[in-house]
Amino acid sequence: MGLVREFYRSTVGKKMAMALSGIVLVLFVLGHMAGNLKIFAGVDLATGDYKIDDYGRFLRAMGAEMLGHSGVLWIVRVVLLACVVIHALTGIQLASLNRRAKPVGYEVRSYRSANAASLTMLYGGLFLMVFITYHILHFTTGTVHFRGFVEGEVYSNVYSAFQNYGIAGFYVVAMALLALHLYHGTWSMFQTLGVDTPRWNKGIRTAAKIVAVAMFLGFSSVPVGISIGALPAPIAQAGTN
């Protein structure tokens, strides 16, 4: 254990903890974004259910034979929560170390390669924690939904929520900030883990851009699509879950 503590005590070890937890979170966010796009898949003609509602049921039923209903889902949730805690605590620790290391700035400040993404990682991260909390209370528990939340009816819950332009706009802004965070984070984790080399650098930088843009467009397409009326109003469900 001494070696692990020694490793984590160094700024390099802390950065690696951030990178490793970051990888898990990026992969989750990518999967989440892809899953959301099922909202555009419409209704399953055979059952009359929305495909995204079926997808929600699938996520809860996944591995039910082995771990019981929602078993796998809970494991994923616990792992994600652990990653968020590690990522946030380490990030805050590093930010305070960095701030102490540079107590006085320059009268005239001109950055050459630091950008809006790299300079706002802490604030972006803190905002995302608030956003994630709101988002879970909004669509998972329905606590702050206020527009007729019915557990399991994903399509109608999302549709009714984004009837409010304010909420839809807030989600789009949040996704822009997420994209900014990921644009720096995705490249950064390769550099931190020492995987980045001059040969790979261009590809990794491009991949980070693609991830950021795809994430923004993919996630935003749902609130935007509903706001501009591209998705039809929900039909009364044939069967309840």
Next chain:
Amino acid sequence: MNLTLFVWRQKNADAQGGFERYEISDVSEDSSFLETLDMLNLRLVESGQPTVAFEHDCREGICGSCSMSINGRPHGPKKLTTACQLHMRNYKDGDVIYVEPFRARAFPVVKDLVVDRSAFDRIQQAGGYVSVNTGAAPEANANAIEKDKADEAFDAAACIGCGACVAACPNGSAMLFTAAKVTHLSLLPQGQPERSARVLDMVHTMDAEMFGGCTNHGECQEACPKGISIKYISQLNRDFLSSTVKKALSLRGKMQSQ
């Protein structure tokens, strides 16, 4: 040309510093930035005022002494150039220039533009060396080194330890310096015996000296007068991880026999 200089004046490490405004006329575009400060100091002497303290030695861009930030950029606006090699032709008549010491907690101001960079020496002492046996010189061609390895090691070894990377970093991180010093030895066969201990010791010393952590802004690489790439930081990270694993799997010590 005529310039307005705002120069950071600070009596000593504990004193409160502040900017002093100086109008300086007839600056030749062929003079260097340090020569302009020399001129300023001559005029200050003539008028009986205390001169501006700044560090300098070789004035040819290889000693790394001229630790000052000009308009917020270590060594000034020109890439791959130290302050002593920065010529006034990069400025134009009427320019306003702020001159400050390198800013970082690990580099306390000694006086005016002079900072104490001995933290770098302590990082270096923690592992920036190779063991060489005394006695007869080894056969020069006994250690074959690939050309590209040698070049890469040399690029890292070009570090003059000026501290511009720390000064430019928004976190006051010394990762580029430490990475250059670790890597230029770890790429070569002579550096292998201490390779693992070197990277661990130098990184821990760097942290203990209160430098910040790397958040990959890339400002250091832009400021480095020797053009050292952040690829060496990636290499350092890789070495740090593998050395920790190696240490965990080390056979030093004893085991219980059940």
